[in-house]
Amino acid sequence: MSRFLPFIGRQYEDSIYGARVMILGLSHYGDPEDAYPEFTRDVIDENAYSPGNRFFTLLTNLLRLSKDAPDDTERRAAWEQVAFYNYIQDIVGITSRISPTPEMWDEARQPF
Structure with a gap:
């Protein structure tokens, strides 16, 4: 089950790379209320287009x-050339370095 819609750049279908490129991330971190469909796209909008996020x-x-x-x-x-999707479709925790649970790994396989 996909809870988060992927980010898809405007040039993804006709990218400069000669092939479609999807960046596969691991998971999202944040508050439970961040688990809404557009969250991945909002994360890209807030972090990928300006400096500050390593x-x-x-x-x-x-x-x-x-x-x-x-x-x-x-x-x-x-970023307009690529798609971005997180494999784990749950908020894993408040901060990074928290590992997904075995159940989260099992659920993540379903879309594939």
Whole structure:
């Protein structure tokens, strides 16, 4: 069961990479009320398009094949080429470094 809709960039179908690229993350962290369908898309909007989140900056640089700090335009351009989906479809906990439960792993297989 998918609880969170994937983020799909506007250029995903016709990406500069010559193939569709999906970034598969592990899970979301936050409050239980964050478990709404648009949460993944909101996380991308709030974190991938501007500096400040190390995880998304590293992914942006990987997509750009660059170690230079991207500006906001470069960030947006990189993320418009890809899709992003978290495998575990539950809020795992308030902070990172909390492992998904065995039940969460079992449920995550269902969409596949």
